[in-house]
Amino acid sequence: MTQTTPAPAPSPIVTAHAQLAAAVRHLGYDEGTHQHLATPRRELHVAVPLRTDSGELRMFHGYRVQHNISRGPGKGGLRFHPDVDIEEVRALAMWMTWKCAVVDIPYGGAKGGVTIDPRGYSQAELERVTRRYTSEIMPLIGPGTDIMAPDMGTDEQTMAWVMDTYSVAQGHTIPAVVTGKPIALGGSLGRATATSAGVVHVTDSALREQGQSIEGRTVAVQGFGKVGSHAAQIFAARGARIVAVSDVDGGVRADGGLDMARLLEHVAATGTVVGFDGGDPITNADLLAVDVDVLVPAATENVLDETTAQAVQARLVVEGANGPTTPEADAIMAKNGITVVPDILANAGGVVVSYFEWVQAHQAYWWTAPEIAERLEHRMATAYVDVAEHASREGLSLREAALVIAVKRVAEAHKIRGLYP
Ligand code: GLU
Numbered sequence: 001m002t003q004t005t006p007a008p009a010p011s012p013i014v015t016a017h018a019q020l021a022a023a024v025r026h027l028g029y030d031e032g033t034h035q036h037l038a039t040p041r042r043e044l045h046v047a048v049p050l051r052t053d054s055g056e057l058r059m060f061h062g063y064r065v066q067h068n069i070s071r072g073p074g075k076g077g078l079r080f081h082p083d084v085d086i087e088e089v090r091a092l093a094m095w096m097t098w099k100c101a102v103v104d105i106p107y108g109g110a111k112g113g114v115t116i117d118p119r120g121y122s123q124a125e126l127e128r129v130t131r132r133y134t135s136e137i138m139p140l141i142g143p144g145t146d147i148m149a150p151d152m153g154t155d156e157q158t159m160a161w162v163m164d165t166y167s168v169a170q171g172h173t174i175p176a177v178v179t180g181k182p183i184a185l186g187g188s189l190g191r192a193t194a195t196s197a198g199v200v201h202v203t204d205s206a207l208r209e210q211g212q213s214i215e216g217r218t219v220a221v222q223g224f225g226k227v228g229s230h231a232a233q234i235f236a237a238r239g240a241r242i243v244a245v246s247d248v249d250g251g252v253r254a255d256g257g258l259d260m261a262r263l264l265e266h267v268a269a270t271g272t273v274v275g276f277d278g279g280d281p282i283t284n285a286d287l288l289a290v291d292v293d294v295l296v297p298a299a300t301e302n303v304l305d306e307t308t309a310q311a312v313q314a315r316l317v318v319e320g321a322n323g324p325t326t327p328e329a330d331a332i333m334a335k336n337g338i339t340v341v342p343d344i345l346a347n348a349g350g351v352v353v354s355y356f357e358w359v360q361a362h363q364a365y366w367w368t369a370p371e372i373a374e375r376l377e378h379r380m381a382t383a384y385v386d387v388a389e390h391a392s393r394e395g396l397s398l399r400e401a402a403l404v405i406a407v408k409r410v411a412e413a414h415k416i417r418g419l420y421p
């Protein structure tokens with residue numbers, strides 16, 4: 001048998017452009033409008049040199065892309081990952097534009113990235129990288145211009161360093177320049193688990209449409225980071241059975257359900273789900289093919305492609321990650337009758353509570369945890385209904401409907417504002 005080398009994964013920007021083109025076609029927009037929506041508004045590529053703890057000099061690349069700022073300031077995370085490149089950041093920034101528009105919060109879309117593997121560096125080194133990057137992109141960011149948040153490889157401590165670097169440069173404390181901050185610096189209650197809570201809310205909405213509920217459903221979660229681990233815990237607390245989870249190193253499966261409390265102890269002790277004795281080992285690829293009610297890809301881009309999508313047995317896929325599904329995989333899952341709740345809706349809970357955090361910082365008045373939970377649930381439920389109704393009215397998938405709604409909101413903002421000059 002001849003072995004064929006698998007084709008390299010397409011850049012996420014290819015997926016993002018294909019999705020936009022489909023929405024533009026559906027909306028009947030002209031090519032000029034299409035290109036206006038496709039073209040990033042501003043991009044900055046900066047050098048990020050680091051003096052390591054051992055005295056070596058290492059160079060990284062940093063990016064900040066503002067894809068669109070017609071509905072409000074740029075908004076989006078900062079990613080630390082060795083594979084970050086300008087095309088990935090462009091795609092992620094574009095998805096932020098549509099995400100903010102579909103949940104109707106007054107932001108455009110932006111994203112940042114640094115080509116560093118944070119696992120290989122000390123906290124002191126990561127602090128220096130974060131501060132240098134922040135200083136280099138200073139002309140673009142600000143509480144009314146572009147607001148960062150955590151993403152893959154960054155966390156609330158990273159945001160504290162960004163906020164401090166920016167505030168020191170401006171000469172006074174400006175909490176609203178970032179979201180996802182520590183609570184002690186004006187972070188919002190509920191922000192740390194907001195993306196996961198949103199994933200569970202939309203799953204609930206999608207299951208209800210099928211006459212089901214979360215209780216008793218089987219769930220597999222790919223990615224046991226900020227999004228996946230909390231989603232698994234919230235699902236389990238609501239009576240679902242978590243039958244498989246994975247992280248970059250591998251996964252674990254137990255058809256009778258994983259004991260979440262013991263699994264979390266294992267992860268706290270070892271840093272990975274691998275080796276947990278309450279289940280059998282499973283690969284990341286096999287996890288996608290487990291026969292479950294709900295599959296949550298919460299790791300990274302392009303994991304569901306034309307090969308892996310063929311094997312998906314879940315009835316419902318809820319995208320905790322950004323861009324986990326290629327257009328080819330979308331078509332295969334649609335043909336196989338699988339409902340996909342798209343990333344720009346499914347994982348929008350994080351940016352929704354980021355928006356609440358930013359509003360609270362502007363008011364200098366903090367809301368209670370129940371207030372935040374209730375407002376998040378309301379936003380997610382409203383956005384889900386908007387998308388689901390549009391999808392059934394127009395005969396579209398949930399992804400197509402979400403994109404059409406979002407793209408239309410952004411295009412309308414462009415149209416009403418007009419062109420300058
Ligand atoms: N990085 C998260 C995302 O991809 C959150 C962005 C934010 O809160 O600004 O949605």
